[in-house]
Amino acid sequence: MTGFYGEHSKVFVSVDCIVFGFDHDKLKLLIGRRQMDPGRGEWSLYGGFVGEDESLEEAASRVLYTLTGLDDIYMKQVGAFGAIDRDPGERVITVAYCALINVNDYDQKLCDEHGVEWVSIDEMPKLYSDHNEMVRKAVALLRKRIGTEPLSFNLLPEYFTLTQLQHVYEAVLGEQIDKRNFRKRIKAIDFIEKTEMIDKLTSKRGAALYRFNKEAFSPLSSFKL
Amino acid sequence: MTGFYGEHSKVFVSVDCIVFGFDHDKLKLLIGRRQMDPGRGEWSLYGGFVGEDESLEEAASRVLYTLTGLDDIYMKQVGAFGAIDRDPGERVITVAYCALINVNDYDQKLCDEHGVEWVSIDEMPKLYSDHNEMVRKAVALLRKRIGTEPLSFNLLPEYFTLTQLQHVYEAVLGEQIDKRNFRKRIKAIDFIEKTEMIDKLTSKRGAALYRFNKEAFSPLSSFKL
DNA sequence: CCAAAAGTGTTCCGTCTACACCCATGG
DNA sequence: CCATGGGTGTAGACGGAACACTTTTGG
Numbered sequence: 001m002t003g004f005y006g007e008h009s010k011v012f013v014s015v016d017c018i019v020f021g022f023d024h025d026k027l028k029l030l031i032g033r034r035q036m037d038p039g040r041g042e043w044s045l046y047g048g049f050v051g052e053d054e055s056l057e058e059a060a061s062r063v064l065y066t067l068t069g070l071d072d073i074y075m076k077q078v079g080a081f082g083a084i085d086r087d088p089g090e091r092v093i094t095v096a097y098c099a100l101i102n103v104n105d106y107d108q109k110l111c112d113e114h115g116v117e118w119v120s121i122d123e124m125p126k127l128y129s130d131h132n133e134m135v136r137k138a139v140a141l142l143r144k145r146i147g148t149e150p151l152s153f154n155l156l157p158e159y160f161t162l163t164q165l166q167h168v169y170e171a172v173l174g175e176q177i178d179k180r181n182f183r184k185r186i187k188a189i190d191f192i193e194k195t196e197m198i199d200k201l202t203s204k205r206g207a208a209l210y211r212f213n214k215e216a217f218s219p220l221s222s223f224k225l
Numbered sequence: 226m227t228g229f230y231g232e233h234s235k236v237f238v239s240v241d242c243i244v245f246g247f248d249h250d251k252l253k254l255l256i257g258r259r260q261m262d263p264g265r266g267e268w269s270l271y272g273g274f275v276g277e278d279e280s281l282e283e284a285a286s287r288v289l290y291t292l293t294g295l296d297d298i299y300m301k302q303v304g305a306f307g308a309i310d311r312d313p314g315e316r317v318i319t320v321a322y323c324a325l326i327n328v329n330d331y332d333q334k335l336c337d338e339h340g341v342e343w344v345s346i347d348e349m350p351k352l353y354s355d356h357n358e359m360v361r362k363a364v365a366l367l368r369k370r371i372g373t374e375p376l377s378f379n380l381l382p383e384y385f386t387l388t389q390l391q392h393v394y395e396a397v398l399g400e401q402i403d404k405r406n407f408r409k410r411i412k413a414i415d416f417i418e419k420t421e422m423i424d425k426l427t428s429k430r431g432a433a434l435y436r437f438n439k440e441a442f443s444p445l446s447s448f449k450l
Numbered sequence: 451c452c453a454a455a456a457g458t459g460t461t462c463c464g465t466c467t468a469c470a471c472c473c474a475t476g477g
Numbered sequence: 478c479c480a481t482g483g484g485t486g487t488a489g490a491c492g493g494a495a496c497a498c499t500t501t502t503g504g
Binding site for chain 1: 228229230233234235236237238261262263274275276277278279280281282284302304305306307308309314315316317318320
């Protein structure tokens, strides 16, 4: 089997993961010191090469699993980056994926092993290659979509208070939101369910815990937030 | 120079172009019969492999130039498609690009040479590999963006009537629009300029010709349509 | 008893939507 | 003179934004 496309050239393809988390009212990004040449020691997104036996999504999932120990992560393609000299080593075309995780689920040991840590997106340092551009694009996508797709829940624990949820929106959108208007809109969304549970950690009075009901959500149900 | 990433494997990368046009009140797509194996003779998007010396965008531009004879085409990345068996020949990762062109500018001779033709998007046949999925995604993106980005002008000649413009929106969105409301919104957009010219071809009375003023448009000026 | 966060409605204003008739002209 | 597409305004509904006070309880 000689192959059909033999006359054409092949190229390295990698995936890079833009991992967002939410903590202390801030949107956070997981970055680490690059552990290979070229660019060893520079701040960088976590990534990996795409193997012969895996799709792009599989490669991204594998990389995310290696990094966080988590499976079944919310993941969305951000785009392909293919400038000739984008990687200082050899030519590599990268497909960037944006992942949203709950920082509590995250495995701190793995974090340390890979030398990655959380930084606030507004304190992001210069990253390796064109990784800053990837992050910018991912944040832009996040902002566009958070109003019409149920993304925010991926950044929170299963049970959350409305104040927490509001803080996620404020962190992503970068603006303050009126509490009463926010809660009014939440009430209109039927797949955000109030539970009987009460959170006593974040306030003396205690706050009702809510959850996202995946079953009640249909991709067709357009909502506005 | 042995390279830094020698232990990893390389893969074929191609670009596929989803070329939209607008004619007779319909959104059209440029497709052709595939002229190589495997899949020879099947309906397909037009594409090409990414060379060692060109970026993804350059490859897409080259492919579009080869196909249409046009330079400086509006082009947007749709996404990367990387399922292992997506191509029946060998493994190929493809980056899809969506292009918008004015069907009048198009070179009919090249069209014939490459064996491509325009089809209405609602009469699209089964295409090679996962190309239908690419088109679906491109149409979805188009619908999302046409309301907030000045895309529509790329599908029209430099000078156009408001009725033509409205038909573009109707074709893309797949729904009727109220003429008076549409024109009211247009009046509020300052980078759509009325000219002194009058088009006498499409109606007996004649219709004012408008143009999109690129200079008056700023990417920040958010508009709603 | 007080600090700190939770919870709750109303009014106003601007935006979107629905809707029908006259105009100019070529044939 | 009539068929064809061009062009115009208003009223009512709806949705989004602004805005302040009471409740609960741990310390």
